[in-house]
Amino acid sequence: MADQAVDSVGRAGAARRQFFGRQRELKSLRADIERAGLNTLSGRKAPRARVLLIAGRPGSGRSALAGELAFRLAGNYPDGVLRARLTEPGGRRVPMESAARELLDSLGIASPPGADEDELTEMVREALAERRMLLLLDDAGDAEQVDPLLPDNPDCLAVAVSQGPLTGIPDVRPCTLGGMDAKSAIELLSTFTGSVRITVDPQAAESVAEECGGLPAALVLVGGWLAARPRASVADVAKRLRGLPVEEEQPSGTRPLARAFRLVYESLPQSAARILRLLALAPGGFADAHTASALAGSSVSAAQSTLDDFAALGLLHSVGVPPDETGAGQYMVPGWLLPMLRALMETEDRPTEVQVARARMLERTVRQLQSCRAITEPDGSPARKKLAGLPSALRFPSAPAAAAWLSLRLPALLASARVAVEDGGLDTLARRLVAALVRALAAHRGTEAAAPELYGLHQLVLGVAERRGLHREAAAALLNLADLDAQTGRTEAALARYRAALDAGRAANDPYATGRAMESVGGAYQELGDWQRAADWYGRALAQRQARGEQADEARLYGRLGTAHTYAGRYGDALRSWRAAVAGYRRVGDLPSQARALSEAARVQEYAGRPEESLHTCKQAVDWARQAGDARLQAALQLRLADTLDRLGDPAAARLHRSAAERLLGTEGSTCEIRSTSAKD
Numbered sequence: 001m002a003d004q005a006v007d008s009v010g011r012a013g014a015a016r017r018q019f020f021g022r023q024r025e026l027k028s029l030r031a032d033i034e035r036a037g038l039n040t041l042s043g044r045k046a047p048r049a050r051v052l053l054i055a056g057r058p059g060s061g062r063s064a065l066a067g068e069l070a071f072r073l074a075g076n077y078p079d080g081v082l083r084a085r086l087t088e089p090g091g092r093r094v095p096m097e098s099a100a101r102e103l104l105d106s107l108g109i110a111s112p113p114g115a116d117e118d119e120l121t122e123m124v125r126e127a128l129a130e131r132r133m134l135l136l137l138d139d140a141g142d143a144e145q146v147d148p149l150l151p152d153n154p155d156c157l158a159v160a161v162s163q164g165p166l167t168g169i170p171d172v173r174p175c176t177l178g179g180m181d182a183k184s185a186i187e188l189l190s191t192f193t194g195s196v197r198i199t200v201d202p203q204a205a206e207s208v209a210e211e212c213g214g215l216p217a218a219l220v221l222v223g224g225w226l227a228a229r230p231r232a233s234v235a236d237v238a239k240r241l242r243g244l245p246v247e248e249e250q251p252s253g254t255r256p257l258a259r260a261f262r263l264v265y266e267s268l269p270q271s272a273a274r275i276l277r278l279l280a281l282a283p284g285g286f287a288d289a290h291t292a293s294a295l296a297g298s299s300v301s302a303a304q305s306t307l308d309d310f311a312a313l314g315l316l317h318s319v320g321v322p323p324d325e326t327g328a329g330q331y332m333v334p335g336w337l338l339p340m341l342r343a344l345m346e347t348e349d350r351p352t353e354v355q356v357a358r359a360r361m362l363e364r365t366v367r368q369l370q371s372c373r374a375i376t377e378p379d380g381s382p383a384r385k386k387l388a389g390l391p392s393a394l395r396f397p398s399a400p401a402a403a404a405w406l407s408l409r410l411p412a413l414l415a416s417a418r419v420a421v422e423d424g425g426l427d428t429l430a431r432r433l434v435a436a437l438v439r440a441l442a443a444h445r446g447t448e449a450a451a452p453e454l455y456g457l458h459q460l461v462l463g464v465a466e467r468r469g470l471h472r473e474a475a476a477a478l479l480n481l482a483d484l485d486a487q488t489g490r491t492e493a494a495l496a497r498y499r500a501a502l503d504a505g506r507a508a509n510d511p512y513a514t515g516r517a518m519e520s521v522g523g524a525y526q527e528l529g530d531w532q533r534a535a536d537w538y539g540r541a542l543a544q545r546q547a548r549g550e551q552a553d554e555a556r557l558y559g560r561l562g563t564a565h566t567y568a569g570r571y572g573d574a575l576r577s578w579r580a581a582v583a584g585y586r587r588v589g590d591l592p593s594q595a596r597a598l599s600e601a602a603r604v605q606e607y608a609g610r611p612e613e614s615l616h617t618c619k620q621a622v623d624w625a626r627q628a629g630d631a632r633l634q635a636a637l638q639l640r641l642a643d644t645l646d647r648l649g650d651p652a653a654a655r656l657h658r659s660a661a662e663r664l665l666g667t668e669g670s671t672c673e674i675r676s677t678s679a680k681d
Contacts, residue, residue, distance in 0.1 A: 018191065019064070019068050020180065020187050020188045020216075021181055021183075021185070021188075022065050022068070022180070022184070025054075025175050028175055029052055029069055029175055030069075030073075032050075032052055032173060033050060033073075047152055048150055048153070049151050049154060049157055049158045050154070050171075051146070051150065051158045051160060051166075051169055051171070052069075052158070052159045052160070052172075052175070053160050053162060053165070053166055053172050053173070053174040053175065054066050054069075054160070054161050054162075054177065055161075055163065055164055055175065056176060056177030056178075057177075057253055057254065057336075058163070058217075058334070058335045059215050059257045059334070059336040060177045060178070060179075061180070061216040062161050062162075063139070063161055064216065066136055066138065066159050066161045067136070069159060070159060073134055073157070074134065076134075077132050077134040077157065078132055079131040079133045081133065081134045081135075081136060082103055082107070082128075082133050082134070082136065083137075083138065084099045084103050084136075085099075085139055086138065086139055086140045086145045087139040087140070087141055087335070088284050088335075088415070089284070089332060089338050090285060090335075091335070091338070091339070093141050093145065094145075096117040096120075096121060096148060097115070097117040099145070099149070100120035100121050100123070100149065101120060104120065104123060104124060104127070109123065109127055111452055112452075112488040112489075113452045113454065113455040113488060114455045114484055114485055114488060114493070118148075121148040124149055124151075125148075125149070125150070125151050125152060128151030128153055128156055129151055129153045131153075132153075133156050134159065135150075135156060135157070135158040136161075137149065137159070137160045137161065139161055140160050141162070142162075142166065142168075143166040143167055143168035143169045144168070146158070146160050146166055147169055162174075178214065179213045179214020179215055180209075180216060182206055182209050182210075182214070185209035185212070185214050185219055186198060186206065186209055188216060188220070189209065189222065189223050189226075190205075192220075192223030192226055192227040193223060193227065197226070197233060197234050198234065200233075201233060201234050204234040204235040204238050207235075207238040208234055208237060208241065211238060211241040211242060211256060211259070212241075212256050212257075212260055213253075213255075215256055215257050215260075217257055217260075217314070217334065217336055218256045218257045218259075219260075221257075221260040221261060221263070221264050221313065221314045221315070222237055222241070222260050222263065223314065224264065224315075225263055225267060225313065227312065228267075228312065228313065237263070240263055241260070241263060244263065246259075258340065264313050264315065265344075271296070271298075272306050272310075274296065275292055275296045275298075275303070276310060276315065276341065277344050277345040277348060278296060278345065278354075278357050279295070279316075279333050279341060280333075280341035280342045280345050281295060281345075281357060281361065282295075282333055282412075283412055283413075283415035283416040283418070283419045284411060284412055284414075284415030284419075285332050285333040285334075285338060286332060286415065287307065287316065287330070287332070287333055288307070288329070288330045288331065288409070289301075289303045289307060290365075290368065290393070291364075291412075292306060292307055293364070294357075294360045294361040294363070294364035294365075295357045295358075296357070297357075297360065300393045307329075307331055311331060315334075315337065317331060317333075318330075319331060319332050330409070330412075355426075359426055359429060361416075362420050362426060362429045362433055363429065364394075365413065365416050365433060365436075366429070366433050366436050367390065367394050368394055368405075369433070369437055369439070369440045370386075370436050370440075371387055371390055371395055371396060371402070372396060372402040372405060372406055372444070373436070373439045373440040373444075374386060375395075375396045375399050375401075375402045376399050376402070376443040376444065402444065403444045406441070406444055410453070414437075414453065414456070414457075416433060417430070417434050417457060417460055418460065420433050421460045421463055421464055427464050427467070427468055430460075431464055434457050434460050434461050434464075435461075437457060438454060438457050441454060442454070451484055451487070454480070454484065458480040458481045459481065461473060461476075461477040462477035465477055471504045471505070471507040472504075472508040472510050474508075475504035475505040475508060475513035475517070478497045478500050479497075479498070479501045479516060479517060479520065481497050482494040482495075482498045482520060482524075485497060486520075486523070486524065486527070491524055491528055492528075494524050495524040495528070498517050498524055499521060501513060501516075501520075502514060505517050511544065511548060515541050515545060518540045518541035518544065519537070519538065519560070521537045522534045522535070522536075522540075522560065522564070525537060526560075526564055526567070531564050531568035535568065538557055538560045541557055542554060542557040542558065542561060551584055551588050552590070554584050555580075555581050555583075555587075555588065555590070555593070556581070556593075558577050558578070558581035559577070559578065559600070561577040562577030563600075566603075571607055571608040572608075574604045575605065575608070578597055578598075578601035578604060579601060581597040581600075582594055582597045582598055582601065585597055591624055591627055591628035591630075592625065592628045594628075595621045595622075595625040595628060595630070595633060595634075595637065596621070596633070598617055598618075598620050598624060599618060599637050599640060601617050602615075602617035602618040602621060602644070603640075605617060606644065606647075611644065611648055612648075614644055615641070615645070618640060618641045618644055622634060622637045622638055625637050631664045631665070632664075634661075634664055635660075635662075635664040635665050636661075638661040639657070639658065639661050641657050642654040642655070642657040642658045
């Protein structure tokens with residue numbers, strides 16, 4: 001449940017979502033939509049979406065009011081409601097690029113990995129410029145978080161939720177929330193107590209509403225406490241609330257919620273109170289049975305039961321997603337609660353115990369991710385054998401179940417990785433966690449689909465590696481990041497990272513990283529059209545491979561060198577490089593690659609004005625492809641051979657080779673596809 005929008009959780013509660021009070025605020029907000037703005041008054045059409053602001057302290061029901069408003073207005077916005085949270089429950093501001101990616105994902109728009117916030121927010125605005133949508137931005141810290149996401153489209157509406165004003169965004173009048181009116185507060189309370197306890201002592205119910213300051217979160221806590229005690233009267237809880245001490249240093253607006261929390265917290269068994277305190281460590285505020293079990297060192301079933309009790313008491317919010325394969329749900333620690341839990345943890349738990357609990361949680365997460373990846377491996381593989389030895393609570397029944405778990409838990413898993421790295425005291429666990437998450441994402445989504453998440457994870461690895469002076473890990477992270485930069489067209493950024501990876505590889509005395517970086521620097525220069533530098537760096541990488549006797553890599557680098565020389569128009573150097581590549585592939589017995597290298601040599605000969613030699617070399621390539629048994633390659637080479645014969649004035653022979661290619665491929669459509677591929681080559 002959340003604020004005054006309540007999913008009933010009482011022992012005998014109803015099963016429908018309810019909303020209480022705030023009718024005056026809803027009417028005011030709806031009227032504000034129709035209000036003429038400054039641009040309209042001056043005779044100009046509003047250039048941007050109207051912004052409504054709902055302001056209030058955490059626990060005041062601000063998010064629930066925004067959700068109710070969006071629900072009531074949804075019919076006016078046929079393209080839907082788009083939501084993003086701009087601050088995590090723990091108070092950490094969500095990076096703008098993360099918020100923008102979340103919005104783009106909701107719109108079904110792929111976001112390029114590594115793109116900066118300006119590029120991503122521009123993509124959001126462009127997408128919304130063509131839609132009629134309601135944009136709900138929850139828990140905004142200030143105008144700087146809201147303004148970049150506002151579409152230049154007056155047909156859209158933005159509803160922002162914040163603790164205070166959004167100074168800097170023009171023409172915004174805040175709807176400021178205080179406590180609920182007494183009637184609505186008592187209605188909310190009665191969903192937990194039932195009508196009888198309210199009816200027999202209405203004055204006590206009014207007193208409770210007053211002691212709670214009309215704050216929905218406080219009323220829910222008190223209601224949960226009463227629901228767990230059917231014999232307790234409303235007067236009893238009113239008396240208890242009045243008897244709780246007031247902390248003078250606490251702001252007056254937060255005292256009712258603090259006292260309601262104290263009432264519930266002091267009623268918990270010692271073991272449950274400890275679990276609740278440790279939930280302050282839950283990454284991003286996400287909590288499930290495995291997280292609670294690892295933090296407390298208890299069984300998963302016992303932890304699930306405790307979390308369910310917390311939710312019934314109003315201490316946790318259900319995330320509203322289907323339970324996982326074990327039947328366990330996922331909860332969120334409300335933002336107003338986390339500061340209180342941290343304060344309690346600092347005073348009641350020793351730092352070493354807290355660190356051990358955090359380590360247990362991260363270790364559990366690593367094992368879950370390893371299990372998630374292992375289920376994708378074939379039966380009988382070492383990974384599946386290792387999986388069989390894990391406790392049943394950590395195993396997944398199938399790959400689809402593991403994929404669903406990964407998708408559901410991904411926000412919490414990414415938060416776990418970030419928190420582990422920021423902690424600084426658990427770097428070994430942090431590196432294992434990030435590596436396990438990278439492998440699980442790659443196994444279930446593929447590296448291309450998971451690229452945005454992988455980019456952020458590689459950045460985390462780089463941060464740990466640089467902090468610890470781990471040059472080998474830094475080189476690997478830089479190479480991964482540079483590859484993602486290169487794939488998305490940021491070649492200059494990729495080049496800078498490849499050079500940094502080369503430095504790190506040399507510092508680590510890692511020949512693989514060094515050679516890979518030199519070759520990639522050459523590839524970046526080639527992409528930039530600097531053929532001379534590309535050939536120079538390919539030559540350096542080639543010399544290293546030759547010194548180490550790595551014949552397959554040596555042959556491949558001769559090919560890359562030949563490509564660079566070809567683009568530069570140095571056909572003599574290119575031909576020598578391709579012939580060296582052919583010889584290298586022959587030595588290692590790679591017949592398909594040998595055929596491809598011969599075909600490239602034939603292309604260079606044709607560019608150099610030696611068509612007869614090109615024809616002879618191309619025939620050799622076809623013969624080697626036939627010996628390799630690669631029908632698709634043979635067909636592609638025969639099509640190239642046919643094109644060469646056409647240019648030499650022998651159309652009859654060209655038709656024979658095209659027919660042979662069609663027979664190899666089986667269908668005319670496949671021939672066209674191969675012709676297209678051959679042309680690109």
